[in-house]
Amino acid sequence: GDSVTQMEGPVTLSEEAFLTINCTYTATGYPSLFWYVQYPGEGLQLLLKATKADDKGSNKGFEATYRKETTSFHLEKGSVQVSDSAVYFCALWRNTGNQFYFGTGTSLTVIP
Amino acid sequence: GAGVSQSPSNKVTEKGKDVELRCDPISGHTALYWYRQSLGQGLEFLIYFQGNSAPDKSGLPSDRFSAERTGGSVSTLTIQRTQQEDSAVYLCASSLEVGPWPQHFGDGTRLSIL
Numbered sequence: 001g002d003s004v005t006q007m008e009g010p011v012t013l014s015e016e017a018f019l020t021i022n023c024t025y026t027a028t029g030y031p032s033l034f035w036y037v038q039y040p041g042e043g044l045q046l047l048l049k050a051t052k053a054d055d056k057g058s059n060k061g062f063e064a065t066y067r068k069e070t071t072s073f074h075l076e077k078g079s080v081q082v083s084d085s086a087v088y089f090c091a092l093w094r095n096t097g098n099q100f101y102f103g104t105g106t107s108l109t110v111i112p
Numbered sequence: 113g114a115g116v117s118q119s120p121s122n123k124v125t126e127k128g129k130d131v132e133l134r135c136d137p138i139s140g141h142t143a144l145y146w147y148r149q150s151l152g153q154g155l156e157f158l159i160y161f162q163g164n165s166a167p168d169k170s171g172l173p174s175d176r177f178s179a180e181r182t183g184g185s186v187s188t189l190t191i192q193r194t195q196q197e198d199s200a201v202y203l204c205a206s207s208l209e210v211g212p213w214p215q216h217f218g219d220g221t222r223l224s225i226l
Contacts, residue, residue, distance in 0.1 A: 043203075043220070069150065093212045098210050098211070100215070103156045104153060
């Protein structure tokens, strides 16, 4: 069945370091891909999305490119800040069945 | 309302009791989703509503779980004869329509079964 696999955390980085959180997926057809973020004490919110192959989603300095050939949607940021500390979830939506599939989440802590 | 509202925020109950969880979506959002997040697990999709209709109930973990939505707005998730493995955070989300639209999540209901 469809699924999302993301790198396990927790991830700890120093401020201004480069961030990559890996996400790969298994799906039939052409799913849409998302990254959601949950800041401490807040609810999940959409960070970025891409709806077709080779699309790049971007927001708040984060980027992810929909790679169909490698079935990946890795999240990257060139220079993380303390305020980026949160849990990041990769997600997939497929139009058959109208279901969302979420990964297990990756906790990121950025230290000054 | 301004966002998705869930109640109660916390619920502690004894095994075997029934519980009802409520979700009030953003006004005008026709799609509503329920998820379960267990400790160390990702979000497990349970059910979605398009308007008042839930076309696919296969994601519900057992026949003890049921959900309904009335008036295209408020939804309730009911768990009958609760078991300890039902302990989790239950999240509700809504979006403009069913599909790859941004989902707006509530803060969840933390359910603990003693």
